[in-house]
Amino acid sequence: MELSRRDALTALTAVGLGATAGCASSSETDTRVADDHVVETLVAVAEAVYPSEVDGVESFVREVSVRRIGADEAYEAGVADAVERLDDYVEGFRDATYTDLSREERTTELHRMGVGNAAPDPSGLDRERVRYYLVNELLYAFYSTPTGASLVGLENPPGHPGGTTSYRRGPEE
Amino acid sequence: MTPPGAGGGATETGPDTSVDRTPSDRTDVCIVGAGPAGALVAAKLAAAGHDVVVLDAGPRFDPAEREDRMERLLRPGDDRPVWPVDPERDAYSSTGEREYPLNAARVKGIGGTTLHWQGMVMRLHEQDFRLDSSVGAGADWPFDYEHLRPYYAEAERELSVSGASDNPFAPPREQPHPLPPFPPSHSDAIFAEACESLGIATHSVPNARNSESTADASACVGYGTCKPVCPSGAKYDATRHVREAEAAGARVIDRVPVQRLEHDATGDRVTAAVYATPDGTEHRQAAREFVVAAGGVETPRLLLLSKSEQYPDGLANSSGAVGRYFMDHLFAGMGGLLDRRTRQKHVGFITSESHQFYDREDDSRGAIKLEFLNYAGPAPTDVALSADEFGDALLSKIRESYGNHIAVSALVEQFPRRENRIRLDPSRTDGHGNPVPDVVWSLDDSTRRALRRANEIQRSILDELGASVEWTVGPENTGPAFHHMGTTRMGTDSDESVVDARLRSHDLQNLSLVGSSTFPTGGAMNPTLTIAALSLKAADHVDERL
Numbered sequence: 001m002e003l004s005r006r007d008a009l010t011a012l013t014a015v016g017l018g019a020t021a022g023c024a025s026s027s028e029t030d031t032r033v034a035d036d037h038v039v040e041t042l043v044a045v046a047e048a049v050y051p052s053e054v055d056g057v058e059s060f061v062r063e064v065s066v067r068r069i070g071a072d073e074a075y076e077a078g079v080a081d082a083v084e085r086l087d088d089y090v091e092g093f094r095d096a097t098y099t100d101l102s103r104e105e106r107t108t109e110l111h112r113m114g115v116g117n118a119a120p121d122p123s124g125l126d127r128e129r130v131r132y133y134l135v136n137e138l139l140y141a142f143y144s145t146p147t148g149a150s151l152v153g154l155e156n157p158p159g160h161p162g163g164t165t166s167y168r169r170g171p172e173e
Numbered sequence: 174m175t176p177p178g179a180g181g182g183a184t185e186t187g188p189d190t191s192v193d194r195t196p197s198d199r200t201d202v203c204i205v206g207a208g209p210a211g212a213l214v215a216a217k218l219a220a221a222g223h224d225v226v227v228l229d230a231g232p233r234f235d236p237a238e239r240e241d242r243m244e245r246l247l248r249p250g251d252d253r254p255v256w257p258v259d260p261e262r263d264a265y266s267s268t269g270e271r272e273y274p275l276n277a278a279r280v281k282g283i284g285g286t287t288l289h290w291q292g293m294v295m296r297l298h299e300q301d302f303r304l305d306s307s308v309g310a311g312a313d314w315p316f317d318y319e320h321l322r323p324y325y326a327e328a329e330r331e332l333s334v335s336g337a338s339d340n341p342f343a344p345p346r347e348q349p350h351p352l353p354p355f356p357p358s359h360s361d362a363i364f365a366e367a368c369e370s371l372g373i374a375t376h377s378v379p380n381a382r383n384s385e386s387t388a389d390a391s392a393c394v395g396y397g398t399c400k401p402v403c404p405s406g407a408k409y410d411a412t413r414h415v416r417e418a419e420a421a422g423a424r425v426i427d428r429v430p431v432q433r434l435e436h437d438a439t440g441d442r443v444t445a446a447v448y449a450t451p452d453g454t455e456h457r458q459a460a461r462e463f464v465v466a467a468g469g470v471e472t473p474r475l476l477l478l479s480k481s482e483q484y485p486d487g488l489a490n491s492s493g494a495v496g497r498y499f500m501d502h503l504f505a506g507m508g509g510l511l512d513r514r515t516r517q518k519h520v521g522f523i524t525s526e527s528h529q530f531y532d533r534e535d536d537s538r539g540a541i542k543l544e545f546l547n548y549a550g551p552a553p554t555d556v557a558l559s560a561d562e563f564g565d566a567l568l569s570k571i572r573e574s575y576g577n578h579i580a581v582s583a584l585v586e587q588f589p590r591r592e593n594r595i596r597l598d599p600s601r602t603d604g605h606g607n608p609v610p611d612v613v614w615s616l617d618d619s620t621r622r623a624l625r626r627a628n629e630i631q632r633s634i635l636d637e638l639g640a641s642v643e644w645t646v647g648p649e650n651t652g653p654a655f656h657h658m659g660t661t662r663m664g665t666d667s668d669e670s671v672v673d674a675r676l677r678s679h680d681l682q683n684l685s686l687v688g689s690s691t692f693p694t695g696g697a698m699n700p701t702l703t704i705a706a707l708s709l710k711a712a713d714h715v716d717e718r719l
Binding site for chain 2: 048049050051052053107110111116117119120121122128131132135136139140142143144148149151152153154155156157158159160161162163164166167168169170171
């Protein structure tokens with residue numbers, strides 16, 4: 001499955017940022033642009049938490065989550081802080097930042113840090129902040145839009161303004 | 174926890190000196206409450222040329238924040254409620270047999286509880302207005318369906334109701350709904366087949382959400398989070414009529430909880446509503462007519478707080494019925510899994526019901542309204558944002574969790590009982606030192622019988638479908654539907670009721686009470702269309718007196 005710019009625009013529309021997305025790329029928007037390392041880490045986390053069949057993850061993350069995050073300065077700071085906490089954790093074991101790891105290693109480190117069973121909490125423990133600001137940020141962008149939800153047969157998931165026709169259709173239509 | 178920088182609306186908390194909250198001069202009508210009842214009365218009376226002031230305890234919310242509120246709903250970890258609760262302003266007690274989660278059941282602010290309602294708007298049945306006469310249960314309303322019928326039509330126009338005339342159990346109507354209905358869902362068709370085999374008729378649902386664009390709002394775009402928040406505004410909420418009222422010259426003041434009503438020396442007329450501003454200053458708003466439209470809990474509470482030497486048991490309470498006969502609808506439900514795809518979670522509203530079990534044969538149990546859900550089971554985000562797994566394992570888990578759920582729910586009637594009540598709790602006070610409301614609520618055997626019967630019907634439908642039943646909500650674990658009714662009941666006998674058929678207090682000539690608190694019985698229909706109809710009727714009566 002290739003994530004397209006259309007997927008990104010659809011996802012942005014769902015979170016109220018579609019109007020700017022339609023006329024500008026992420027580097028040209030009126031929202032703040034996140035730090036490069038933060039963006040690269042978001043892409044790295046996305047590659048671990050999104051299904052392997054999905055291609056085009058980097059452009060999707062740059063178009064959707066970077067724009068979402070950049071729209072709120074305090075939220076962006078929370079994301080950057082979570083990236084720092086994730087890197088600190090990884091460096092304690094591997095002498096590398098999270099982005100240096102392979103996809104398999106990224107998944108392993110998230111689990112080792114306890115992110116999988118951590119409750120998302122923007123002001124909680126390191127693993128809880130990583131869950132809230134990184135993992136759930138990315139999963140929300142993906143599964144609250146047709147981009148991810150259609151992989152399980154839901155073209156118009158809660159949170160997405162996908163109209164009032166899909167609910168009438170059967171699974172084969 | 175609250176994320177840093179999270180917007181909650183600068184207008185929601187803290188002192189706000191940017192708004193003039195001093196009283197108005199030469200006011201015809203003072204309305205307490207800017208929910209649907211107060212907003213409709215305000216809009217109609219302002220349009221008739223009267224000077225109207227509306228006072229509401231809660232804030233004015235920014236519509237631009239609705240998408241943020243939606244994300245609070247969908248993303249775990251942000252512990253801010255979708256609509257704010259002020260722990261001092263909204264403190265309450267619940268001392269009845271059944272715990273009552275009051276602050277989950279209401280929104281205080283401009284627009285009131287319509288900000289988080291589901292938006293289902295059906296007329297009461299003819300039998301609802303003469304329940305005592307027909308089966309010896311509850312009480313009769315002081316008028317019949319025919320009397321309220323034109324106001325129901327007016328209410329449907331005001332709320333831009335989308336609906337069809339295909340319900341064989343509905344009372345007679347004179348014209349189609351203002352907007353066409355939302356067509357049935359895929360899962361409605363699954364249910365309809367099973368119901369037909371069982372001899373159960375299904376039909377459409379009138380919705381207060383736009384199936385087409387109007388001058389007031391866009392058509393529904395399917396965000397799927399109707400309850401508790403509609404980001405598009407396609408679901409009706411009372412801010413529409415607040416806007417109308419303000420456009421017609423009404424003044425709507427937020428964050429000014431009314432502390433008490435004052436009356437004249439004769440005790441015949443209310444003279445002022447005393448309210449507090451965010452900085453603690455008290456003001457008196459005088460008016461010729463007063464309308465209290467603060468819901469089924471705060472309306473009786475305000476009357477009880479307004480006791481005086483002449484009215485030691487509270488204002489408008491010579492009957493002793495203020496706060497009594499509190500009713501809600503009970504939820505009954507059953508859900509399970511099918512071996513086929515059910516296509517849930519595309520929209521957040523329902524499109525199919527059955528009123529076949531509504532009218533009562535005798536007084537042994539109340540009405541039952543069946544609802545076929547379009548949002549059974551978890552959505553992908555519900556699974557993804559709390560799962561232990563990532564990547565392909567997470568996708569597999571979502572695929573296992575989503576897609577085959579099905580559920581049928583019901584609203585069940587509770588007959589009015591004097592011991593169910595809203596009273597003041599003298600042991601606790603709100604931020605202004607006023608005793609908080611105490612909800613005393615319990616269920617009786619007739620309600621339990623109706624819940625059991627609802628479960629029997631639901632079981633038969635799911636069995637006919639071949640579903641595996643995964644959960645049941647019945648007499649033992651039921652909960653309220655958040656429809657507060659009955660606490661300032663309407664009637665012809667001033668010894669038994671609080672307001673007359675014109676929604677005016679029996680005791681005070683210029684005091685009207687509007688909303689579901691005036692319902693003598695509650696039926697099992699979502700109450701807001703009837704609230705709207707009564708509000709429009711009350712506005713006419715106030716207009717006649719001015």
